[in-house]
Amino acid sequence: MNQIIQADCLKELADFPPESVDLSVFSPPYDDIRDYKKNWRFDFETLGKELLRVTKEGGVAVVVIGDATRNFAKTLTSFRLAVNWVDQIGWKLFETVIYKRDGNPGAWWNTRFRVDHEYVFMFFKGQKPKTFHKEHLMVPSKHAGKIYTGTDRLTNGGFKVIQPKAVNPMKCRGTVWQYATSNTEGNRLKLQHPATFPDRLAEDLILCFSEPGDVVLDPMCGSGTTCVMARKNYRNFIGIEISEEYCQIARKRLEVEVYPQQERLF
Ligand SMILES: C[S@@+](CC[C@H](N)C(=O)[O-])C[C@H]1O[C@@H](n2cnc3c(N)ncnc32)[C@H](O)[C@@H]1O
Numbered sequence: 463m464n465q466i467i468q469a470d471c472l473k474e475l476a477d478f479p480p481e482s483v484d485l486s487v488f489s490p491p492y493d494d495i496r497d498y499k500k501n502w503r504f505d506f507e508t509l510g511k512e513l514l515r516v517t518k519e520g521g522v523a524v525v526v527i528g529d530a531t532r533n534f535a536k537t538l539t540s541f542r543l544a545v546n547w548v549d550q551i552g553w554k555l556f557e558t559v560i561y562k563r564d565g566n567p568g569a570w571w572n573t574r575f576r577v578d579h580e581y582v583f584m585f586f587k588g589q590k591p592k593t594f595h596k597e598h599l600m601v602p603s604k605h606a607g608k609i610y611t612g613t614d615r616l617t618n619g620g621f622k623v624i625q626p627k628a629v630n631p632m633k634c635r636g637t638v639w640q641y642a643t644s645n646t647e648g649n650r651l652k653l654q655h656p657a658t659f660p661d662r663l664a665e666d667l668i669l670c671f672s673e674p675g676d677v678v679l680d681p682m683c684g685s686g687t688t689c690v691m692a693r694k695n696y697r698n699f700i701g702i703e704i705s706e707e708y709c710q711i712a713r714k715r716l717e718v719e720v721y722p723q724q725e726r727l728f
Pocket residue numbers: 469470471472488489490491498501502503504655657658659660681682683684685686687688702703704705708
């Protein structure tokens with residue numbers, strides 16, 4: 463607990479006790495988009511089974527993933543993972559959120575759309591997620607202060623008149639979440655890793671699906687973003703990473719970004 467472990471996550475997870483993790487947040491290597499020093503393996507079916515075993519009832523696993531394009535065709539690795547985890551393994555899909563990010567300009571965009579999103583698949587185990595907070599995800603309502611009158615569409619296509627009511631000043635964020643990329647966070651240590659997700663994305667997910675004191679796992683933790691944001695928010699963390707070089711970045715990030723403010727836990 464509260465360590466970055468250098469290991470292949472499939473081997474390491476096999477030693478975890480069942481029902482010991484509240485939340486997993488991770489981004490796997492997919493489709494050879496980065497080579498990670500040729501040092502990676504991603505068997506998403508076995509990983510899905512192991513994560514389901516180690517996750518508590520009502521626990522959540524969040525996978526941030528996209529698809530490469532090969533000869534103008536998308537690989538569909540992301541959707542294949544989602545369908546496999548639900549149909550074959552037993553996870554349930556709570557929601558699919560689009561993580562919208564800035565895409566870099568490149569010559570290849572002359573023949574394709576510029577890709578500026580990844581998928582955030584949120585899976586849960588059991589009947590429903592045991593934790594769901596969205597106060598930190600509220601955004602100001604465009605029509606705050608106005609009285610709403612209008613109609614709702616019925617399932618048969620008809621209209622139902624809505625009684626006039628005041629519009630709430632805040633509303634829940636929808637299913638497109640926009641963040642600046644890690645490149646703009648100004649964290650040179652983090653940028654030593656080639657493919658990180660934004661701190662805020664990890665933090666929003668951790669605050670949504672876990673409580674202080676819970677166990678948050680990142681089985682492929684790279685520069686340690688999930689672990690740093692979990693610990694900053696008083697969760698326990700476990701980071702697994704196959705590359706010793708990336709483990710060192712993650713450990714250093716904890717030293718620099720977390721432990722000056724908090725008691726060191728390991
Ligand atoms: C997309 S990166 C994760 C980046 C991370 N979310 C961050 O913000 O820094 C994926 C990581 O998975 C690691 N990895 C690949 N196969 C692994 C395995 N079998 N076990 C553990 N880590 C693995 C790679 O070395 C790489 O650092």
